[in-house]
Amino acid sequence: MSTLVFLEHxxxxxxxxxxxxxxxxATLGDAEVAGVVLxxxxxxxxxxxxxxxxxxVYVADDAQLEAPLPQPRVDVxxxxxxxxxxxxxLFGNSxxxxxxxxxxAARLDAGLNWDLADLVQQNGKLVGKRPALQDSVYVDVGxxxxxxxxxxxxxxxxxxxxxxxxxxxxxxxxxxxxxxxxRMVDQAHEESEGPSIEDAPVIVAGGRxxxxxxNFTLVEELAKSxxxxxxxxxxxxxxxxxxxxxxxxxxxxxxxxxLYIACGISGAIQHKVGMQSSGVxxxxxxxxxxxxxxxxxxxxxxxxxxVVPKLTELVKARKAS
Amino acid sequence: MKIAVCVKQVPEGHSRIDPETKRLxxxxxxxxxxxxxxxxxxxxxxxxxxxxxxxxxxxxGPAKAQDALRKALAMGADRSVLVTDDxxxxxxxxxxxYTLAKALEREHADLVLFGQQAGDSDGAVLWAAVADRLRxxxxxxxxEVTHADGKLTVKRQTEFGYDVIEAPxxxxxxxSDAINEPRYPSLKxxxxxxxxxxxxVSLSDLGVESDRAGEQGSxxxxxxxxxxxxxxxxxxxxxxGNGAQxxxxxxxxKRLV
Numbered sequence: 001m002s003t004l005v006f007l008e009h010x011x012x013x014x015x016x017x018x019x020x021x022x023x024x025x026a027t028l029g030d031a032e033v034a035g036v037v038l039x040x041x042x043x044x045x046x047x048x049x050x051x052x053x054x055x056x057v058y059v060a061d062d063a064q065l066e067a068p069l070p071q072p073r074v075d076v077x078x079x080x081x082x083x084x085x086x087x088x089x090l091f092g093n094s095x096x097x098x099x100x101x102x103x104x105a106a107r108l109d110a111g112l113n114w115d116l117a118d119l120v121q122q123n124g125k126l127v128g129k130r131p132a133l134q135d136s137v138y139v140d141v142g143x144x145x146x147x148x149x150x151x152x153x154x155x156x157x158x159x160x161x162x163x164x165x166x167x168x169x170x171x172x173x174x175x176x177x178x179x180x181x182x183r184m185v186d187q188a189h190e191e192s193e194g195p196s197i198e199d200a201p202v203i204v205a206g207g208r209x210x211x212x213x214x215n216f217t218l219v220e221e222l223a224k225s226x227x228x229x230x231x232x233x234x235x236x237x238x239x240x241x242x243x244x245x246x247x248x249x250x251x252x253x254x255x256x257x258x259l260y261i262a263c264g265i266s267g268a269i270q271h272k273v274g275m276q277s278s279g280v281x282x283x284x285x286x287x288x289x290x291x292x293x294x295x296x297x298x299x300x301x302x303x304x305x306x307v308v309p310k311l312t313e314l315v316k317a318r319k320a321s
Numbered sequence: 322m323k324i325a326v327c328v329k330q331v332p333e334g335h336s337r338i339d340p341e342t343k344r345l346x347x348x349x350x351x352x353x354x355x356x357x358x359x360x361x362x363x364x365x366x367x368x369x370x371x372x373x374x375x376x377x378x379x380x381x382g383p384a385k386a387q388d389a390l391r392k393a394l395a396m397g398a399d400r401s402v403l404v405t406d407d408x409x410x411x412x413x414x415x416x417x418x419y420t421l422a423k424a425l426e427r428e429h430a431d432l433v434l435f436g437q438q439a440g441d442s443d444g445a446v447l448w449a450a451v452a453d454r455l456r457x458x459x460x461x462x463x464x465e466v467t468h469a470d471g472k473l474t475v476k477r478q479t480e481f482g483y484d485v486i487e488a489p490x491x492x493x494x495x496x497s498d499a500i501n502e503p504r505y506p507s508l509k510x511x512x513x514x515x516x517x518x519x520x521x522v523s524l525s526d527l528g529v530e531s532d533r534a535g536e537q538g539s540x541x542x543x544x545x546x547x548x549x550x551x552x553x554x555x556x557x558x559x560x561x562g563n564g565a566q567x568x569x570x571x572x573x574x575k576r577l578v
Contacts, residue, residue: 010481068479069486070449071459095462095479102446105414106453111540112414115443131549132443133336139343140544151446182458182492185474186485202577226578234478238464238499244482251462251478259577261568268498269443280575282568284560293557298571302560310565315578318569 001030017092020157026053040066050166062173067184070099087146114151202228209264213241249274267292322374325430328357330386331441343543353389356436358503394514395506416538418450423527435495452493461495
């Protein structure tokens with residue numbers, strides 16, 4: 001087996017999701033798991049990868065790879081997979097990772113299984129575990145040929161530091177014309193205020209069901225009474241109701257507080273993947289068919305504009321007594 | 322501007338997997354994938370903004386997917402092309418992207434749009450595979466798309482904030498479900514949809530070799546269906562005026578307050 005893990009970075013850090021996949025890869029029976037880092041000025045990241053179990057790290061360090069865009073990465077990976085006869089390529093899910101994985105699958109005519117929660121050796125075969133249909137069924141999936149490509153659900157594996165060091169090998173970068181035609185013109189960075197919601201023990205989050213940005217005060221007051229932070233869905237962030245730094249979900253923060261209270265949130269998969277590992281989930285939504293109720297511990301079907309302020313008063317009264 | 326929108330028919334309501342074939346059961350009523358409605362809406366807006374052009378729907382699916390296509394035509398799309406062929410059933414990403422690319426090659430659209438995911442399979446990657454086959458630039462998770470001077474400007478959302486990306490046309494873009502509110506078809510739109518061209522093509526019409534479609538053309542397979550790991554008890558109550566109290570009691574029981 002020859003396994004390659006796509007190691008994504010942001011700033012000077014490899015992403016936790018990528019390192020988790022690397023740790024997982026080391027358990028699959030390949031003693032020489034390799035990672036690949038692509039970017040500009042990224043050589044230093046190879047050391048981090050070694051600490052988390054990569055025996056080898058391929059480094060594609062090139063100014064053309066500076067922007068986190070998928071297509072130049074597909075070009076480099078396709079060449080690497082062919083040259084090194086790699087049979088298995090693993091990705092943690094992210095906007096970039098998913099696009100690179102699928103582009104690579106098309107380029108190599110390689111099978112891609114996505115949204116995997118796990119990957120195991122079963123009777124000499126690699127088998128992916130894929131939760132499907134709102135996680136109501138777990139599907140065992142596999143590959144008919146090599147190379148195999150797997151894209152894992154965010155947060156499936158925790159990184160385990162093993163303290164090794166990796167051999168570093170440089171990779172040549174030769175790009176297709178069409179791969180460089182999309183250009184990053186502005187990379188807006190998140191402007192965060194106050195402590196990150198990722199560390200909050202309690203999160204009260206609001207979605208479209210609030211009806212308007214002014215109603216976020218209901219959520220803020222409940223959060224304050226519980227000593228928690230405020231979260232938001234992508235829909236309300238994109239609509240400009242609340243800052244991006246509070247967004248929970250696939251393209252926002254992945255959180256796991258002790259308590260998550262979802263107010264007026266339908267529970268679309270985009271949101272779910274960011275908060276499903278919370279300790280206790282409480283949902284308030286007027287639509288009794290909202291998917292959020294399928295993964296909440298307590299669901300209240302009702303008007304949040306009535307329930308939430310009442311709950312805030314009750315919590316305050318309890319704390320005062 | 323000529324815009325092709327890739328859309329999918331998904332099962333209406335709750336989906337199930339057929340334990341025999343281990344494929345999604347597509348025997349019941351079909352609906353337009355909700356995420357694709359955002360792509361259709363964005364196509365209509367872009368066409369309106371440029372004042373001219375065409376919105377053509379491209380779909381791969383069973384013959385009855387015409388109903389889902391008609392819904393998108395009722396929203397305002399101009400015509401549809403449905404690739405339907407028994408030999409295409411069971412296509413995975415590799416096979417589906419190959420067939421769709423062949424269908425798109427015939428259209429020479431300036432822009433190819435996708436919705437952010439399929440509501441049935443949760444697949445959220447197809448655009449990148451199709452773009453690679455068409456050798457066109459691709460941008461996903463688009464929160465805003467504007468067009469000027471033969472160039473697209475796309476604001477996308479990632480885990481780290483918003484990026485602005487420029488791409489020359491033709492290009493492939495996958496829009497997020499927060500980009501717009503899809504319009505409801507008007508009565509006039511629904512009536513008008515019946516007379517819009519709905520083309521049906523087979524794999525051989527597109528020049529798709531039989532070993533590149535369906536199970537034969539696929540590189541992944543399904544071995545087994547299992548029950549999910551057990552979850553804790555979940556309770557759902559109606560708010561009869563005591564909803565807030567019920568939450569407080571629950572939080573107290575869990576020692577969270």
